[in-house]
Amino acid sequence: xxxxxxxxxxxxxxxxxxxxxxxxxxxxxxxxxxxxxxxxxxxxxxxxxxxxxxxxxxxxxxxxxxxxxxxxxxxxxxxxxxxxxxxxxxxxxxxxxxxxxxxxxxxxxxxxxxxxxxxxxxxxxxxxxxxxxxxxxxxxxxxxxxxxxxxxxxxxxxxxxxxxxxxxxxxxxxxxxxxxxxxxxxxxxxxxxxxxxxxxxxxxxxxxxxxxxxxxxxxxxxxxxxxxxxxxxxxxxxxxxxxxxxxxxxxxxxxxxxxxxxxxxxxxxxxxxxxxxxxxxxxxxxxxxxxxxxxxxxxxxxxxxxxxxxxxxxxxxxxxxxxxxxxxxxxxxxxxxxxxxxxxxxxxxxxxxxxxxxxxxxxxxxxxxxxxxxxxxxxxxxxxxxxxxxxxxxxxxxxxxxxxxxxxxxxxxxxxxxx
DNA sequence: TCTGGGGTCCTAGGACCC
DNA sequence: TCTGGGGTCCTAGGACCC
Numbered sequence: 001x002x003x004x005x006x007x008x009x010x011x012x013x014x015x016x017x018x019x020x021x022x023x024x025x026x027x028x029x030x031x032x033x034x035x036x037x038x039x040x041x042x043x044x045x046x047x048x049x050x051x052x053x054x055x056x057x058x059x060x061x062x063x064x065x066x067x068x069x070x071x072x073x074x075x076x077x078x079x080x081x082x083x084x085x086x087x088x089x090x091x092x093x094x095x096x097x098x099x100x101x102x103x104x105x106x107x108x109x110x111x112x113x114x115x116x117x118x119x120x121x122x123x124x125x126x127x128x129x130x131x132x133x134x135x136x137x138x139x140x141x142x143x144x145x146x147x148x149x150x151x152x153x154x155x156x157x158x159x160x161x162x163x164x165x166x167x168x169x170x171x172x173x174x175x176x177x178x179x180x181x182x183x184x185x186x187x188x189x190x191x192x193x194x195x196x197x198x199x200x201x202x203x204x205x206x207x208x209x210x211x212x213x214x215x216x217x218x219x220x221x222x223x224x225x226x227x228x229x230x231x232x233x234x235x236x237x238x239x240x241x242x243x244x245x246x247x248x249x250x251x252x253x254x255x256x257x258x259x260x261x262x263x264x265x266x267x268x269x270x271x272x273x274x275x276x277x278x279x280x281x282x283x284x285x286x287x288x289x290x291x292x293x294x295x296x297x298x299x300x301x302x303x304x305x306x307x308x309x310x311x312x313x314x315x316x317x318x319x320x321x322x323x324x325x326x327x328x329x330x331x332x333x334x335x336x337x338x339x340x341x342x343x344x345x346x347x348x349x350x351x352x353x354x355x356x357x358x359x360x361x362x363x364x365x366x367x368x369x370x371x372x373x374x375x376x377x378x379x380x381x382x383x384x385x386x387x388x389x390x391x392x393x394x395x396x397x398x399x400x401x402x403x404x405x406x407x408x409x410x411x412x413x414x415x416x417x418x419x
Numbered sequence: 420t421c422t423g424g425g426g427t428c429c430t431a432g433g434a435c436c437c
Numbered sequence: 438t439c440t441g442g443g444g445t446c447c448t449a450g451g452a453c454c455c
Contacts, residue, residue, distance in 0.1 A: 031441035038441070054440040072441085099437045187435050218447055220435080246443055253438090295440055307430095342442090399439085427454075436445075 003105040004145040008133045010101035011039035017131035026067040071400040096236040119162035139165035142234040143227035146184040175203040185224040247271040248342025255338045268343040269324035270317045282313035283345035288327040293339035304331040316366035
């Protein structure tokens with residue numbers, strides 16, 4: 001059996017842990033730049049705040065219902081996630097951390113256990129130790145565990161937030177209940193096509209023949225079908241080093257000058273380099289992109305990306321910044337209002353294996369230099385040491401008007417209790 | 420005049436997830 | 438005035454190899 005543990009309204013719940021006065025009140029969390037709604041408490045969902053809603057369009061609704069609005073505080077959410085995951089890890093020798101707020105546990109050899117009770121134990125401990133409410137779905141396959149989890153979340157009172165699919169009857173009933181667009185792995189496009197041929201539920205989906213599914217939805221769709229039929233097809237996935245790493249941002253205002261974009265691209269490249277060093281990789285290829293605001297149709301639009309093969313693998317701030325800036329110059333055009341840019345690094349090789357080239361090579365001096373920079377930035381706070389071409393005065397700031405303190409990762413911002 | 424068979428690698432685009 | 442960020446996998450088709 002597999003268990004899928006999912007934190008309820010994770011970001012909103014994290015905020016509420018440190019603001020118990022907000023229990024029972026509506027909360028939303030916004031994306032970077034205070035752009036869109038990316039998390040909602042149940043109360044906010046009930047009021048009708050849509051997922052992904054642009055904040056500026058809903059200010060009225062927020063005020064009217066006294067909805068508490070938070071800027072995204074990823075330092076807090078990341079740390080809370082680790083706490084939850086470390087507890088979950090105690091409940092099975094095999095765990096897959098699927099996302100910041102979800103994990104699969106493999107329950108092999110648990111035949112003698114009462115899994116309903118076991119799920120309840122997990123649920124109680126996570127709430128008690130972290131304050132984060134969770135839902136648990138348990139079933140013979142991963143896709144069915146997802147379904148079970150959905151039921152637990154939808155009917156918390158009836159299920160005590162733990163639902164078990166352990167009989168054929170329950171499986172069929174659950175699949176008939178689940179709408180096709182809510183099936184894990186069925187996105188917007190496939191849902192549309194499936195509904196067009198009268199496939200409206202997960203149950204309808206598993207009635208399709210394999211050949212059709214394979215032809216129209218590829219092997220991925222077919223695996224999903226089998227998993228939903230109760231044939232274990234998807235197994236836990238072990239943590240793999242990343243294959244791509246990206247740092248991309250929207251700007252709080254439009255940029256028009258090459259120099260402004262250069263500063264951003266340099267900072268993004270440095271951030272990618274840091275992430276590369278964390279997983280002991282070097283990259284062989286980078287992509288740089290810039291584009292104008294697609295939502296402002298009245299303005300002239302421009303959007304381009306460029307992929308550059310590097311002459312040698314590197315994870316040096318200095319080298320990546322240089323290659324990224326050279327790339328930027330190739331695609332930059334004057335006369336546009338740029339709203340977003342990013343750097344993506346790919347095609348990795350392990351940092352130790354380097355093909356030595358006769359004429360071009362990474363600068364070996366950068367290795368100890370980067371180690372020193374990482375060490376200093378680790379002890380004195382992020383970005384204490386920067387390249388001169390980065391924004392030294394921190395002119396660039398994300399819009400974060402309603403940021404909560406980093407309660408758990410910054411001593412100055414630790415929670416205070418008034419007795 | 421006739422024009423095989425079997426591969427690999429790369430890329431762009433499409434689909435999906437949180 | 439203001440609309441997020443970061444990933445994965447699969448397939449088809451073209452270039453190229455022998």
